[in-house]
Amino acid sequence: MMKSIALAALLLGSAAASPLAAAEAPASPMVERIAPDRLKISWSAKNAVDVYMSDKADAVATASALVSARDRDGVHEQAVKPGERAFFLLKNQQDGGTIRVAERVLPLEQGSNFRDIGGYPAAGGRQVKWGMIYRSGATPLLTEGDLKLIEGLQLGNMVDLRSSEERQLAPSRIVGVPYNAVGYSMAAITNAMKSSNGGALANGGALYRRMPDMMAPQFRVLFDRLLANRGALAYNCSAGQDRTGLATALILSALGVPRDVIIADYHLSTQYRRPEYETAPFDPAAFPDNAAARMFARYKGTKPQPLKDADGKAFLSSALEEIDQRYGSVEAYLDKALGVSAVDVAALRATYTE
Structure with a gap:
C-alpha cells in the first residue's frame, strides 16, 4: 500500500532532483491545481523548506521568485494566473538539497491528456x-x-x-x-x-x-x-x-x-x-x-x-x-x-x- 502511495505521488507531482546527490532534497513533491488560479504544492521533509517559483523549467533558486520561506508544514498554496505554467524548486534550508516539481497535466480548457x-x-x-x-x-x-x-x-x-x-x-x-x-x-x-x-x-x-x-x-x-x-x-x-x-x-x-x-x-x-x-x-x-x-x-x-x-x-x-x-x-x-x-x-x- 505504501509503495502505491509513493508511486502515485511520484506520478502526479513527479519531480526532478538536483544533481547534488549528497544533499537531502525534500521528498514526494506534488503540484495540484485546486482552482483555475491556484496551485497546491506539497512535499515531505524533516527540515524547513524554501519554495521558489519560475516560468522556466530549469531555473535555479537565484533566478526564481521565493514564494514561501522556511516552510515547515509541507504545504504551500500559490496564486497563479489561470492557465499559467509554473515550475517550483523546493530547497532544503539545512543542506541546500533541491528538487523540482510542476503540474503533470497542462491546465487546458479543451485539450485531452496533454x-x-x-x-x-x-x-x-x-x-x-x-x-x-x-x-x-x-x-x-x-x-x-x-x-x-x-x-x-x-x-x-x-x-x-x-x-x-x-x-x-x-x-x-x-x-x-x-x-x-x-x-x-x-x-x-x-x-x-x-x-x-x-x-x-x-x-x-x-x-x-x-x-x-x-x-x-x-x-x-x-x-x-x-x-x-x-x-x-x-x-x-x-x-x-x-x-x-x-x-x-x-x-x-x-x-x-x-x-x-x-x-x-x-x-x-x-x-x-x-x-x-x-x-x-x-x-x-x-x-x-x-x-x-x-x-x-x-x-x-x-x-x-x-x-x-x-x-x-x-x-x-x-x-x-x-x-x-x-x-x-x-x-x-x-x-x-x-x-x-x-x-x-x-x-x-x-x-x-x-
Whole structure:
C-alpha cells in the first residue's frame, strides 16, 4: 500500500532532483491545481523548506521568485494566473538539497491528456527534465487561451503519430511549430484490432504486440526530432494513450526510467483523457471511405476505459514483452528497428535528464 502511495505521488507531482546527490532534497513533491488560479504544492521533509517559483523549467533558486520561506508544514498554496505554467524548486534550508516539481497535466480548457513526462527517475541517479517533452491526445478544439499556454511552452517540434484519415478529420490547432508526420491508413490499425480479437474491433495486448513494427516509421521520426534537440517537443495520437503510450515507453526506457514507473505513467491516460475534445464534430456520412471516421463514430460518447486485458495485464506490457522477446531489450529495438544507437541514447540522456 505504501509503495502505491509513493508511486502515485511520484506520478502526479513527479519531480526532478538536483544533481547534488549528497544533499537531502525534500521528498514526494506534488503540484495540484485546486482552482483555475491556484496551485497546491506539497512535499515531505524533516527540515524547513524554501519554495521558489519560475516560468522556466530549469531555473535555479537565484533566478526564481521565493514564494514561501522556511516552510515547515509541507504545504504551500500559490496564486497563479489561470492557465499559467509554473515550475517550483523546493530547497532544503539545512543542506541546500533541491528538487523540482510542476503540474503533470497542462491546465487546458479543451485539450485531452496533454502532459509533461518530466520528473521521473532516470539512469545514473538523474531525473527526466521538466518542460522538454510533452505527450498528448489530438488538439483540434483548443481554445485561444489553450493556444496561448502552449505558445509559452516554446515548442521546437511536433510529431503527429496519427493516420492520414485522423489528421484530415481533426487537424491540430497548434500552428507555427515545425510539424512532422508519416502518412498511413487507419485501416492498418482497425484491421489489426479485428484480426487480434476474432473479428471484433477491440483494443488489447494482442494489438499492442503488432505496434512496434506498425509504428516503427513514426517512431523513427520521433527519435530523430528528439536527437535534433531544437527545443521542447510534443507528440500525439488521437487519444494520447496507445500509440503515444508506446512512444512514451520507448523514450522513457531510453532515458533509463524503471519499467514500473513507465507502466504507471501509461495508466494515467485513463484519468486524464477528455475524449470530447479529441476530434472535431463531423458527419460520418461525409467520409464514407474514412476508417477513422467509422471508428470515431463507433466510440463517440464512451468513457475512457482502463488499459488492461481481462487478467489485469497492461496492454503496454504486451508490446514491451514483444520487444524483449524479439530484440532482447528496448535498447536493442531502438538500435535495430529505429536506428537509435547506444551513442544516440547517451546523447538523449545528456539532453533530457538532469
